[in-house]
Amino acid sequence: MLNDRSSILTLLQTRRSGKPREMVGPGPDEEEMAQILTAAARVPDHGKLFPWRFVTVADDQRDALALLFRQALSEEDPCATPAHHEAADQYARFGGSLVVLVSAPVQGHKIPVWEQELSCGAAAMNLLTAAHALGFVAGWITGWQSYSERVRQAFCGPGERIAGFIFIGHPARELEERPRAPLTTVWRPWTPPQL
Ligand SMILES: Cc1cc2nc3c(=O)[nH]c(=O)nc-3n(C[C@H](O)[C@H](O)[C@H](O)COP(=O)(O)O)c2cc1C
Numbered sequence: 001m002l003n004d005r006s007s008i009l010t011l012l013q014t015r016r017s018g019k020p021r022e023m024v025g026p027g028p029d030e031e032e033m034a035q036i037l038t039a040a041a042r043v044p045d046h047g048k049l050f051p052w053r054f055v056t057v058a059d060d061q062r063d064a065l066a067l068l069f070r071q072a073l074s075e076e077d078p079c080a081t082p083a084h085h086e087a088a089d090q091y092a093r094f095g096g097s098l099v100v101l102v103s104a105p106v107q108g109h110k111i112p113v114w115e116q117e118l119s120c121g122a123a124a125m126n127l128l129t130a131a132h133a134l135g136f137v138a139g140w141i142t143g144w145q146s147y148s149e150r151v152r153q154a155f156c157g158p159g160e161r162i163a164g165f166i167f168i169g170h171p172a173r174e175l176e177e178r179p180r181a182p183l184t185t186v187w188r189p190w191t192p193p194q195l
Contacts, residue, residue, distance in 0.1 A: 096169020
């Protein structure tokens with residue numbers, strides 16, 4: 001069973017993202033979104049720098065998002081075909097609610113940017129898990145949109161970048177499991193070096 005919410009551990013062990021392109025609403029209401037983002041902001045964060053931001057895109061702002069993508073794609077990829085534009089338009093209109101996760105590291109701080117980016121990844125993971133705990137599915141995607149300068153400027157301040165677009169809703173069809181790393185391939189006891 002996927003997304004088994006009978007205990008915290010079963011949820012963690014069976015959590016399965018939803019595919020944004022197959023997601024339908026409704027997404028979380030304002031109170032649920034606040035619960036999800038409260039969990040997302042409660043992550044390990046060396047130096048208490050809060051190096052992440054959550055930008056919510058309202059349902060009635062999807063036209064504006066689609067327009068932004070159209071503009072960005074036209075400017076940044078002169079070879080983009082109508083099919084590319086169509087795909088970008090669909091991305092902007094995927095179902096559920098949309099949170100844009102922004103990585104906002106403090107530059108020049110003694111805490112390395114790498115550690116701050118890891119904290120942002122942890123925020124994404126908590127966000128996903130909290131959404132699933134409330135009975136939604138969530139999906140974290142990037143795509144060219146996360147690397148576009150035009151899109152970055154629409155969501156980020158200087159020195160910030162988009163860590164991903166996280167859609168939260170319900171699956172339009174039954175979720176399927178995907179391959180998982182066999183524990184034996186990712187877990188080994190340490191062998192101390194010969195010194
Ligand atoms: C940083 C990051 C970016 C991702 N970008 C995409 C993407 O653009 N498109 C996509 O289909 N999946 C993307 N994924 C993968 C999905 O979010 C998800 O991890 C995958 O479908 C497996 O889901 P699950 O292990 O959470 O069930 C990305 C994952 C991460 C961590």
